[in-house]
Amino acid sequence: MLRLPPYQYHRPTSLDAAVALMTEHGDDAMYVAGGTDVVPNMKHRLFEPAHLIALRGINELQGIEELPGTDGEQGVLRISAAETLTAVASHPRVRDLFPALADAASHVAGPQLRNSGTIGGNVCLDTRCTYYNQTHFWREALGFCLKKDGDVCHVTRTGKKCVAAHSADTPPVLMTLGAEAVLVGPNGRRAMPVADFFVADGIVNTRRSRDEILTEIRIPLASATRRQAYVKLRQRKSIDFPLLTVAVAAEVDESGLIRSIQGVVTGLGSRPRTLTKWNDVAEGRALDDELIDELAKRAHKQCHPLENIIVDPEWRRAMVPVFVTRALEQVTQA
């Protein structure tokens, strides 16, 4: 069995205490929630923190609740970050308001992992690559890679940029729903759209700084009127990370015409990709076969998967229009 490197485990009971521990230990520390990403990565010596600060014992990070709108502030569904993926997938209000999110959460890994893994952890999931998610022995035999311990990317065969793949299921859906991420760190609290949370850098692909905690996701209640869909490409019906995911949300008027439509794909590059040039063709039209075909073609043009995941990139690219079509067909039935 692979061994974990030695580390000290801390279990604070408040956000303030967690942030204080992080301030104390600095670069030697990492936060951990469900541990389903951090622990295997530690076994592979991808993360080597001397201190792990657990987020599980912090009450402020628990709870899913509807916050009605007040003057000047829109109503939101607040999902605290340490809620498990099982809890998100099965929560009645999540299922009623944002079925695509419940669906995405229920497609992460397998049941045991969803019972431990959290929504916050899924949003902050480390990028993945065939040359990175391997043991120390394997990576040493490879000569390491740009993301960890080395200076060359074996996917692009240059030293310029890491292209490890964003591989989380829930962020694309959150993006199509206009959700916001809330971060708390030594310098206080800040919020940003999930759509702005990711950057195109496989080494560190989020704007969360190392000492910040993702505390909650806020989804505007107004987005519940959007027709939503989520589809995932993977080889097995459980366990596997996505080879491609597509999330779609569309605002449709009473006569069935599109007011606005958002599509996000991931599993390809280092951050989820918002599909562009959709609204200009879709606005005011019915989502019929012709439009679906047009949107799928536009998606295909924009997506160029690399060999960062072991599965045939040419096939994955060809699956973009297929899965976009399937998502859009779900939307018509939503």
Next chain:
Amino acid sequence: MNSKSPKVKSDNVLIGTPMRKVEGLAKSTGRAVYTDDVALPGLLHGKILRSPHPHADIVSIDTSRAEALEGVYAVITGRDMAVQYGIIPWTPDEYPLCVDRVRYIGDGVAAVAAIDEDTAIAALSLIDVEYKVLTAFFDPHDALEADGATPFIHEAKKQGWNGNVTKVVKLEFGDIEGGMDSSDVVVEGDYFFEGSTHAPIEPHCAIGQWDGVGHLTVWSATQVPHYLHRELARVLELDQAQIRVLQPLVGGAFGGKSEPFDLEFCVGKLAMKTGRPVKILYTREEVFYSHRGRHPFHMHYRTGATRDGKLTSVDAKILLDGGAYASFGLVTTYYSGQLLCAPYEMPAYRFDSTRVYTNKPACGPKRGHGSVQPRFAFEVQIDKLAEQIELDPIEFRRRNFIGEHTKTVNELRITSNGFLECLSSVESASGWHDKFRTMPFGRGIGIAGSTYISGTNYPIYPNEMPQSAVQMQIDRSGRVAVFSGASEIGQGCDSVVAYIAAEELGVPLEWVRVLRGDTDFTPVDLGAYSSRVTFMLGNAAIDAATRLRKLVQSSVAKAWAVKPSEVLLAGGFAVWAPDTGRQMPIAEAFNLAEVEHGTLGATGWYNTPKDVHGEYRGGTIGASPAYSFTSHVAEVDVDTDTGFVDVKKIWVAHDCGRALNPVLVEGQMEGSAYMGAAEAIMEEQIFKDSDHGRAGLHNAPSLLDYRIPTSLDTPELQALIVESIDPEGPYGAKEAGEGPLHPSIPAIANAIYDAIGVRMDRLPFSPPNVWRAIQKAKEDGTLRKPSGPTVRENASADAMVVAPQADG
């Protein structure tokens, strides 16, 4: 049905009924003891340093820094055990740790024993190895064409030979070209079977203990304790009498633990050096490197048939990609051809098989050793032939049935043969005639058949001693102790001996204790491989139990003044057959026998027939006391947009001779069909090339990325047991553990063709591969539902078709 009646009585009480596995509750409640659970005082932990290069000379190894680390007790290298070994006595080409040369990424170079695993891991990084990197061979064609300009992977046996070649077998039976010439149709095709590995859930683990006065004990998760015993003695230069091998329960093996591995020698040597027990447990990654799984096969087949569907001639050329060491490769090379000659009659057959070394983990035997790959190609060839002559493929197979109590073209002796019943069983259960060539585009159904051995007539090292044996002891309490050296790897051999003891001696199953897996007190059984155990151990158990039963019967008969043959032992009682009201508790009967005969114990053994094989070089390889037969129908749904093949259901009919416990047989049939389907649609043991990181690196040595199907991906499986009652098998039984894997793969390939008109001649049928084949078919304009055969069935076969069974 048979010329000989089956061994022993036919009025069985327990045999043939569903029974619990003797170790089942312990396993399902977590109380079962596996090697890693064995705790010993003063235990040290070992780790093995592995080569980061696929092919290199070892220039020097300096272990001094590792030895100086606190907590390190010993460091060893190849020089400490510089004796070559190999499971096949004619091809020893491995050292426990490499001496001068490493041959794949992951080859063992040095080992340490330390106070704990973390210290052992730290010590590995302090061992300094200087390598001289050599040109490596990854493609078997390149290895075959090597001219010696760069070093061969192994030294050539003779000057001028290619050292990359492990074995060449060319055998020819009958008139190949004449047969082809007389054919109305000849089908020719290239097939590729990608390698796959066993992926047992329990990683390999071993513990060594040296008592300081000359006795070495090794616990191991092995399926061949006897061969391990022999090789430990040879490599560690001890007498076999000094060594004891213990085999705790094994958590899956499938052929992946059927020869000695580096860790077993290392724990022995490290224990001898340190005087303390030493354990090594592989990481999952090391399990992938130890491998010995299915060889990748590059196959070319030419097959002829007449217009009325009789095979005329079969010609095969096969290149086996062997990896870095010989392993069982000599046998694999023979099996690649020898095991194809049933269940169909072949007037002429030729195969030309070559196994080469490559700088990758060594291939070896995986469930259905050497014959799963050619069976895939051949059963697809038959599907193509049947289509060309417009004959239903089940009918084609029927017309070529070889028969029972006959000989194959390569002179293997066939005894019982239930293949025709297998065919009709899957034909009717699957509703074949309502589905074949008639379901909508995208949905398809396919058939395949196969045969497999029930053990081999000749053991791995030449000897004429029994292949299997047990010792049985009867206690005054009514308890029966069975001492069995057979390897319980989940297949149920401990249960089988218990069932037989209970059946023959009339005690409740719960009173039988199976004392197992210890070479100090069990007689030799050669191991769990080649589907030999139930057949051979079962016969040995019947032999021992019968001796004891006769003693008990005679003593009871004396007490009752009746004939011994009138005394039945069943259900915990001795019973007088003419009047079953006359009975006594079985313990009382045992006590009477002990008074008369003294302490009650018996040995029993089985040895194979030695006079039934072909009189040609290699003619003994593939010779088995009995052959099992199997047929599958698979139904698939192909998504032509994505290439996903959803295997909806597999109907598995298997002639196991006699099902000693139908639940265990069904488990073996379902497990086999699952494993075959997994190889068909998902599994591939593949390696990076120089365009992808580093050539020779395992693509994905983890259970996340080496994908085996989850329960959600597993097709519905329906086991249909066929019993032909073999004259040589225990109660008529034959094997059920490997045969039922074979047809899964070609049945799925043939079903894909029925669904979309696309031939998948390369494994696996993974979504990208199927999608690519679909793209090509679209370009060629061949993506369509194939048309049905105009000739379907002869009248008698039609009459056999009953209404499809309700199968849920």
